[in-house]
Amino acid sequence: MAKDTHHYSNKEITVVWKPAACVHSTICWKGLAEVFNPRERPWVKMDGAATDKIIEQVKKCPSGALSYISNADTLVKELKEAPGELPDVLKVEVTANGPYLISSACLIVHSNGREEIKTDTVALCRCGSSQNKPYCDGNHNNAGFKG
Numbered sequence: 001m002a003k004d005t006h007h008y009s010n011k012e013i014t015v016v017w018k019p020a021a022c023v024h025s026t027i028c029w030k031g032l033a034e035v036f037n038p039r040e041r042p043w044v045k046m047d048g049a050a051t052d053k054i055i056e057q058v059k060k061c062p063s064g065a066l067s068y069i070s071n072a073d074t075l076v077k078e079l080k081e082a083p084g085e086l087p088d089v090l091k092v093e094v095t096a097n098g099p100y101l102i103s104s105a106c107l108i109v110h111s112n113g114r115e116e117i118k119t120d121t122v123a124l125c126r127c128g129s130s131q132n133k134p135y136c137d138g139n140h141n142n143a144g145f146k147g
Helices: 027-031 051-058 071-081 139-143
Strands: 006-009 013-017 066-070 092-094 100-102 106-109 115-118 122-124
Touching: 013 051, 027 051, 051 066, 066 071, 071 115
Parallel strands: none
Antiparallel strands: 006 013, 013 066, 092 100, 100 122, 106 115
16 A cells, blocks of 8 residues: 555445545535545545545546545455455354344345345345345245245
8 A cells, every 4th residue: 555545435435536636626625625625634534525526526536546446346455365264253143034134244145146235234044935036035033934
């Protein structure tokens, strides 16, 4: 990480700012002042707007001083580079007559090889009745699943 590079993150993305590349066009803060405010420190407040709005505004940066990285992509890369290393504690809750609940970031690898990161609580089907496997869709209730 370059010394002149600053990173600002929320759950979905990390905004990268390279001050040396900035041409001070003011497009960022005039377009999304609730996130980009040069009068405050830190000047980027990631909780100021929805992630899609932040991405939309970052893409308007004419100099490339602002960019963003998907945190999911970063997590997948880290998991691939350090296989076998587990997060601090992965909590999996077995609910009564319902799904498995995973309440920490996890990498889901689908049967077709597609990978996706889940950063909030995810419910995985335990009964086999879901039409949205591997995720629970509530069909355990209709199937009368007990377990």
